[in-house]
Amino acid sequence: MFSTEFLDIPPLTEAAGTVRLPGSKSISNRVLLLAALASGTTTVHDLLDSDDTRVMLTALAQLGCRIEQGDGTLRITGLGGKLSTPQAKLFMGNAGTAMRPLTAALSLLGGDFELSGVPRMHERPIGDLVDALTQLGCHIDYLGNPGYPPLRIHPVTLQSLHLDAPIRVRGDVSSQFLTALLMALPLASYRDITIDVVGELISKPYIEITLNLLARFGIHVRREGWQRFTIPAGSQYQSPGEIHVEADASSASYFIALGAIASEGLRIEGVGAESIQGDIRFVEAAAQMGARIQSGPNWLQVSRGAWPLKAITLDCNHIPDAAMTLAVMALYADGPTTLTNIASWRVKETDRIDAMANELAKLGAKVEAGPDFIRVFPLPADGWRAASIKTYDDHRVAMCFSLAAFNPASIPVRVLDPHCVAKTFPDYFETLFSVVKPLSVPVICIDGPTASGKGTLAVEVAHELGYHYLDSGALYRVTGLAMRRAGLDADPAHETQIADLARTLPLRFDAGKAMLAGEDVTDAIRSEAAGMDASRVSALPAVRAALTELQISFRRLPGLVADGRDMGTVIFPDAPLKVFLTASAAQRAERRHKQLISKGISTTLDSLRSDLEARDLRDSSRSVAPLKPAEDARRLDNSTLSIEQSVDQVLNWWQQAQPFQAAPTKASP
Numbered sequence: 001m002f003s004t005e006f007l008d009i010p011p012l013t014e015a016a017g018t019v020r021l022p023g024s025k026s027i028s029n030r031v032l033l034l035a036a037l038a039s040g041t042t043t044v045h046d047l048l049d050s051d052d053t054r055v056m057l058t059a060l061a062q063l064g065c066r067i068e069q070g071d072g073t074l075r076i077t078g079l080g081g082k083l084s085t086p087q088a089k090l091f092m093g094n095a096g097t098a099m100r101p102l103t104a105a106l107s108l109l110g111g112d113f114e115l116s117g118v119p120r121m122h123e124r125p126i127g128d129l130v131d132a133l134t135q136l137g138c139h140i141d142y143l144g145n146p147g148y149p150p151l152r153i154h155p156v157t158l159q160s161l162h163l164d165a166p167i168r169v170r171g172d173v174s175s176q177f178l179t180a181l182l183m184a185l186p187l188a189s190y191r192d193i194t195i196d197v198v199g200e201l202i203s204k205p206y207i208e209i210t211l212n213l214l215a216r217f218g219i220h221v222r223r224e225g226w227q228r229f230t231i232p233a234g235s236q237y238q239s240p241g242e243i244h245v246e247a248d249a250s251s252a253s254y255f256i257a258l259g260a261i262a263s264e265g266l267r268i269e270g271v272g273a274e275s276i277q278g279d280i281r282f283v284e285a286a287a288q289m290g291a292r293i294q295s296g297p298n299w300l301q302v303s304r305g306a307w308p309l310k311a312i313t314l315d316c317n318h319i320p321d322a323a324m325t326l327a328v329m330a331l332y333a334d335g336p337t338t339l340t341n342i343a344s345w346r347v348k349e350t351d352r353i354d355a356m357a358n359e360l361a362k363l364g365a366k367v368e369a370g371p372d373f374i375r376v377f378p379l380p381a382d383g384w385r386a387a388s389i390k391t392y393d394d395h396r397v398a399m400c401f402s403l404a405a406f407n408p409a410s411i412p413v414r415v416l417d418p419h420c421v422a423k424t425f426p427d428y429f430e431t432l433f434s435v436v437k438p439l440s441v442p443v444i445c446i447d448g449p450t451a452s453g454k455g456t457l458a459v460e461v462a463h464e465l466g467y468h469y470l471d472s473g474a475l476y477r478v479t480g481l482a483m484r485r486a487g488l489d490a491d492p493a494h495e496t497q498i499a500d501l502a503r504t505l506p507l508r509f510d511a512g513k514a515m516l517a518g519e520d521v522t523d524a525i526r527s528e529a530a531g532m533d534a535s536r537v538s539a540l541p542a543v544r545a546a547l548t549e550l551q552i553s554f555r556r557l558p559g560l561v562a563d564g565r566d567m568g569t570v571i572f573p574d575a576p577l578k579v580f581l582t583a584s585a586a587q588r589a590e591r592r593h594k595q596l597i598s599k600g601i602s603t604t605l606d607s608l609r610s611d612l613e614a615r616d617l618r619d620s621s622r623s624v625a626p627l628k629p630a631e632d633a634r635r636l637d638n639s640t641l642s643i644e645q646s647v648d649q650v651l652n653w654w655q656q657a658q659p660f661q662a663a664p665t666k667a668s669p
């Protein structure tokens, strides 16, 4: 997951391959609650691991459910309708799929609870659900604004509930209110319980998911149209033992769109034609826009059909979440696309109509929006603008705007706060990057003499940008170590043998550690002797050639920061930013001295200084790829700069090279 302040997505051109999607959020959280209410133990397969499911799991554990993590499974032992902890303060984050059903279930379970969330959750209405529950005889107080969380739930007895008359609930604000009642009321079904929906029920497919899952847990609700639902007397939750969570059909929408925009064939696994999720009908909308889609029981295969995409006008009531993806696809269409009946967007993680309209406009698009619709006009190639997309703590805004990176103007897209995807799809960007082809992957090269601070700077810059990191010196150091262990010397006579060793190094970098054939050699390669050996092997042309491909393979989306001697001159000559980092020899010797002493390696300042001068001389005077600044390198002498100042300077240079207007996240020195 990217925890950076922003993520720059380079211009993308094509998509191909296979993606496996994480479990559905809606199914995951329903299954968790149903398993918690049931008696018996439920083993859940393919559960989504995300912010919203974690919120639910934490709450259920607080209520006394036993939860055990298995290998790719989770086992929950339910409460069987009885609370073991009758009092708790539960934090719901921004998870509507936890807040609403838990409010209903806890109101009937007979305990004393406080339910709160993040500030946005306290702006998301819950009054209609609370009204329905109050009508029933439940006792709930608002702790903040009436109609909104946080809430206080007081205990009531099931016998005191008024179950004789139908319970009326509004269906036109959020279908989650009805879902919440449907999942809670079986707890009180000592007689038939009828729920009447007031107003037109929105998001009906989500109710179908609820009914489908209730049936899996032994509750067979009778339905009269979409207006009346009856829970039969004597209904009792029973664990199905095992249950599999389908992949998220809403998450599939980004990849279906990706296939429609840029693929000759993209395979999506985990969800398909037999899905119980309403958002699977996004495939029909995408097909209407021109996508070619084939499907099987749990897979989809999508490729580009019509191009440009075909503009559509669509009532999106049946696919409220996935429909956001259509709004970005509309940028690539042949006319204005109008999405109607989407008033529910206004009460989601953010006001999604406003959010989409604002951010699409930043890209240059003409957008019209009203209380319950949005109309998006396509963008001509010369109309695209570089934009920093605000994501409003809304995972779907972040995910759907990644599709703007296919713009014909080849402009990168900056997504602010990309970690908001953690709500439903923590590895969304990694998954996207695994199947797309960029026009080019940005590289920042940091070259310079030993102990100038290249590694420290490069790691930090990579961290700030969410980029990969290549410590090219480590490759030479490991080669030097392998040479020693093979009893070879760094001379031309052994050049071919050492080059063979380098080409086949069983080397892996794992969480900052260098692992050679499974052995942690991180410390072994950091001694000055190892540095000297590295310098010697690196002067052998065949060794350098043997390591070239490996170094280039580090250039992966979303970008790379590479440190060494010849990153800017030889390995990545097209890098958009090259930094040649220096510091006085005295400073460098002192820094290295401190560094080695702190690692418990004893050494003297004098020997270090003479070693580093000898190494600099060898590195800069060798015939192949000598240490020298690339012609287009920016020089940075950090003798008098702190690490933070050096990092800020490089980030500042990087920002200057970007088309985005947003200021860099850190102030320049």
Ligand SMILES: Nc1ncnc2c1ncn2[C@@H]1O[C@H](COP(=O)(O)OP(=O)(O)O)[C@@H](O)[C@H]1O
Binding pocket: 449, 450, 451, 452, 453, 454, 455, 456, 457, 591, 592, 594, 595, 638, 641, 642, 643, 644, 646
């Ligand atoms: N700008 C700086 N100011 C002070 N110390 C620094 C600076 N940059 C790096 N250092 C310190 O110098 C030491 C050597 O840095 P390192 O990144 O290992 O250098 P290199 O990769 O160039 O050999 C480290 O202990 C690091 O913390």
Ligand SMILES: Nc1ccn([C@H]2C[C@H](O)[C@@H](COP(=O)(O)OP(=O)(O)O)O2)c(=O)n1
Binding pocket: 449, 450, 451, 452, 454, 455, 472, 473, 474, 476, 477, 531, 534, 535, 538, 539, 563, 564, 565, 566, 567, 615, 619
């Ligand atoms: N791109 C590179 C990186 C390192 N080398 C060689 C030359 C260096 O003296 C050794 C060790 O490099 P490393 O970057 O680990 O050394 P320092 O941390 O700067 O002391 O490897 C190289 O020739 N080309």
